[in-house]
Amino acid sequence: QSALTQPASVSGSPGQSITISCTGTSSDVGGYNYVSWYQQHPGKAPKLMIYEVSNRPSGVSNRFSGSKSGNTASLTISGLQAEDEADYYCSSYTSSTFYVFGTGTKVTVL
Amino acid sequence: EEQLVQSGAEVKKPGESLKISCKGSRYRFTSYWIAWVRQKPGEGLEWMGIIYPGDSDTRYSPSFQGHVTLSVDKFTSTAYLQWSSLKASDTAMYYCASLNSTRAFGNWGQGTLVTVSS
Numbered sequence: 001q002s003a004l005t006q007p008a009s010v011s012g013s014p015g016q017s018i019t020i021s022c023t024g025t026s027s028d029v030g031g032y033n034y035v036s037w038y039q040q041h042p043g044k045a046p047k048l049m050i051y052e053v054s055n056r057p058s059g060v061s062n063r064f065s066g067s068k069s070g071n072t073a074s075l076t077i078s079g080l081q082a083e084d085e086a087d088y089y090c091s092s093y094t095s096s097t098f099y100v101f102g103t104g105t106k107v108t109v110l
Numbered sequence: 111e112e113q114l115v116q117s118g119a120e121v122k123k124p125g126e127s128l129k130i131s132c133k134g135s136r137y138r139f140t141s142y143w144i145a146w147v148r149q150k151p152g153e154g155l156e157w158m159g160i161i162y163p164g165d166s167d168t169r170y171s172p173s174f175q176g177h178v179t180l181s182v183d184k185f186t187s188t189a190y191l192q193w194s195s196l197k198a199s200d201t202a203m204y205y206c207a208s209l210n211s212t213r214a215f216g217n218w219g220q221g222t223l224v225t226v227s228s
Contacts, residue, residue, distance in 0.1 A: 003154070034214070036213075036214035036215065038155070040155075045205055045218040045219065045220055045221055046147075046155065046205070046207075046215070048215060048216050051212045051213075051214035051216070052212050052213075052214070055212070057216065087154075089154065091155075091215070093213050097157075097171055097172055098157075099145070099160070100157060101147075101154060101157055104154040104155070
């Protein structure tokens with residue numbers, strides 16, 4: 001099971017919106033609505049930001065939103081803020097190996 | 111709020127054995143799968159396996175099957191990750207996380223840094 005594919009880096013200016021893609025196959029992202037997204041600041045544990053493609057846990061800003069089309073899921077951060085600078089990982093349930101993570105995306109706020 | 115607390119950093123030599131822990135509190139530990147995730151220095155997250163504390167049902171990622179062992183003590187609400195013979199390539203941060211009903215890793219431990227060096 002290969003990792004889901006994410007862009008290595010995405011950047012934006014404060015206040016802008018950015019979107020991170022997460023591409024898999026019909027055996028994972030495309031086959032299930034169990035896609036989740038995680039934010040990881042340097043030296044910290046990951047934090048759940050989105051679950052089941054588009055749902056936000058309590059306490060997560062509504063500037064974060066998720067969606068899916070076919071085998072590709074996306075995380076959009078609107079109104080980009082300095083505190084959003086972090087690494088972001090997608091994850092999906094998969095029929096073959098239960099779970100798989102994405103390759104990770106470094107978000108830089110210019 | 112549910113909490114997962116992991117054991118402290120370890121420094122080991124190649125060939126040595128190791129068992130690290132992840133203790134859950136403030137929630138029904140036996141009702142949620144516990145996952146283990148590896149993160150090598152400067153690299154991404156890798157799913158290693160999951161274990162259900164209620165009955166110790168365990169599933170491994172093919173990449174880690176045979177290299178590590180997951181176990182759990184439901185009476186102390188503690189999950190374990192162990193190696194019988196460490197390699198330098200096992201040097202990494204290891205996280206435990208609880209898998210919630212939405213199949214997302216909802217709560218994470220603080221991580222255990224394992225360093226394997228001669």
